[in-house]
Amino acid sequence: MSQYDLSRPVVQQVREAADIVAVIGEVITLKHRGRNWLGLCPFHGEKTPSFNVSREKGTYYCFGCKKGGDVIDFVMETERLAFGEAVERLAERFGVVLPMASPEARRRRDEAGEITAALEAAQALYRRQVHEDRPRAFLERRGVAPQTVLDFGLGFARGEWRGLCDALKGKVAERTLLAAGLAVQGEDGRLWDRFRDRVTIPINSSRGSVIAFGGRTLGDDPAKYLNSPETALFSKSQTLFALDRAVRAFAKTERCLVVEGYFDCIALHAAGFVETVATLGTSLTEQHARELQRRVRRVVVCFDGDAAGRRAALSALRTLLGFDLEVRVLLLPSDQDPDDIVRREGSEGFGRRLEGALREAEFLVTEMGSTRDERRAALRSSLEIVDVCRDPVRRYALREELARAAGVPVEQLGEVESPRVVASGRVVADLPPPGELALLRAILIDLPSARRIEALRGVPPDAADHPLTRTILKMVAESAAAGRPLEISGLTSDIDERDVRRLLAALEHEAPETTEEGLQLILRELWERQRKKRLALLNTEIAQAERQGDSERLQQLLHEWLPLSKRTPPS
Ligand SMILES: [Zn+2]
Structure with missing residues (x-):
């Protein structure tokens, strides 16, 4: 949290003051090429330069790995800084005096x-107490090695009512103990410790500072686990346990393992699976998926094989696919958790099970039932899950695999619903195909805003394949209906701001400037594609009506089919 006011106009001022060529020029050697600067991409290994920087536009773009953005993105990415830190650093360097944050922001x-x-x-207190007899015996019994206790900072909260409150008296204000979720206020107004007679597990932010605790009873009480409540620093729907440790392994393993419990996660780390994180008693949320997508390509969800675990796996699969992550599902025998398996079968045993984790469609098919009728019936809900994929190629491949398993021709599956546009950290699969990029370049950059709407008249948003293109076409159509021009600044109302910036960077650098002639070609192609799609659908329906002998329906369909089969696109 910054002490400065980082509202949009202030950030814009910093962006304009910062010389992107100077900033990037410190990381790689840039050579002047026409209006741009060119160098070797710092984000992927290459021998011929494909990394472009435009001082004029304030953007960079790599033709090789498709990374792009503005000067703030570059600093965030190369120096691993948070947004606010990157802005502050650039402001200092380029002499922008940042206004102080409001008193309210400063108070927060x-x-x-x-x-x-x-x-x-x-x-610090909990850690000192973990060496006492009871917690030590408990951890030994669970097979947690002393080194693991040390690594994860495991501790112990004694069984006293006010052990922590008394120890911190005079050092930490009562209201802070409450705000931190460490204490609970009784009816008499007195505070007592939230965690009592429990092994404590510190929960860290992704940067490694403690933001909350989990507590495990020493016995087998019904309420075995207790977490800190939601606080100003901690939200369980946004936090993944051990992410701060797992990130170091991602570069090597290229995958993240998600389990459900702290001790499973800790046991897997101890067994060498240091790419493991755990959810904190919630299902996997979109915020979790976003955190993972920024860092890793593939996620293996490892859940219990009972009914609840399978439901959780389905829901996790849908969430992760929405972020275009590759997903593998590992279901464990319902009476065993990863901790048990590692203890019984060793790292090798667990590793073998991991190898056998199911791919997306494989898992969905096993959930669809064993007879063909059952599968056909379950196909719809499986399709809904794979249709959240943003990458059209992948979506199609998954649909095909499901259709094959259910014994239904893929053409009969119907239109794909337009997936939601979600924030993205990875761009490779995210950019629209070249034809659509050219169209977007024309309507967002080259055409005057009044002409945008006119040019797109008669182009249905669904004609585009890519969700980003469709969203933008839809926004153009809405603007047209409301009788106002579409402004680029308005895009961020429906699309994540980072996605918009990346798209604009890609358009500036990758798509050629559009001529009026080129635009007509693109529109014609879109129109043609839409026509073919509609015709294909009509053909299927006509065949069906013929089979059923429904002559009235047949007439209706032919009425639509006939002009469509002949008409040439508007010129
Ligand atoms: Zn690159």
């Missing part, structure tokens, strides 16, 4: 600092 920042200090003080 100070509160966050106090909460962090309280959590750290609690963590």
Whole structure:
């Protein structure tokens, strides 16, 4: 949290003041080429330069790995900084004086600092107490090695009512203990410790600072686990346990393993699967998926094989596919968790099970039932899951695989629903195909805003394959209906701002400037594609009506089919 006001106009000022060529020129050697600068891409290994920088537009773009953005993105990416930190660094370097944040924003920042200090003080105390007999015996019994206790910072909260509150008295204010979720207020107004007689597990932010705790009872009480409540720093729907440790392994493993419990996660780390994270008693959320997508390509979800576990796996699969992550599903025998398996079968045994994890469609097919009728019936819900994929090629491949397993020709599956546009960190699969890029370049950059609407008259948004193109075409149509021009600044209302910036960078650098002639060609192609799609659908329906002898329906369909089969696109 920054002490400065980083509202949009302020950030824009920094963006304009920063010389993108100077900033990038410090990381790689740039050579002047026409209006742009060219160098070897810092994000992927290459021998011939394909990394373009435009000082005029303030953007960079790599033709090889398709990464692109503005000067702030570049600093975030190369120096691994958060957005605010990158803005502050650039402001300092290029002499922009940032205005101070509002008193309210400053109060929130100070509160966050106090909460962090309280959590750290609690963590220090809990860690000291973990060497006492009871927690040590418990951890030994569970097979947690002393080194693991140390690595994960496991601790112990004694069974006293006010052990922590008393220990921090005079050092941490009562309201901060409450705000940090470390204490609970009784009816008499007195505070008592939230975690009592439990092994404590610190939950870290992705950058490694303690933001909450989990607590495990030493016995087998019904309420075995207790988490910190939601606080200013901690939200369980956004936090993945051990992500701060797992990120270091992602570059090598190229995958992330997601399990459901702390101790499963800890056991897997100890067994060498250091790419493991755990959800904190919630299902896998979109925020979780976004965190993962920024860092890794493939996610293996490892859940219990009972009914609840299978449902959780289905829901996780849908969420992860929406972020174009590759997914593998590993279901474990319902009475065993990863901790048990590692203990019984060793790392090799668990590794073998991982090898056998099911691909997306394989898993969906096993969930569809064993007879062909059952499969046909279940096909619809499986299709809904794969249709959230943004990458059309992948979506089609998954549909095909499902159709084959269900014994239904893929053409009969019907139109693909337009998937939601979600934030993306990876761009490779995300950019629309070249034809659509050229169209977007024409309507977003080259054409005056009044002409955009006119040019697209009669082009249905669904004619485009890529969700981003469709969303933008839809926005153009809506603007037209409302009688106002479409402004680029308005795109961020429906599309994630980072996606918009990346798209614009790609358009500036990759798509050629559009001529009026070129535009007509693109529109004609879109129109033609839409016509063919509609015709294909009509053909199927006509065949069906023929089979059923439904002559009235047949007439209706032919009425639509006839002009469509002849008409040439508008010129
Ligand atoms: Zn590159």
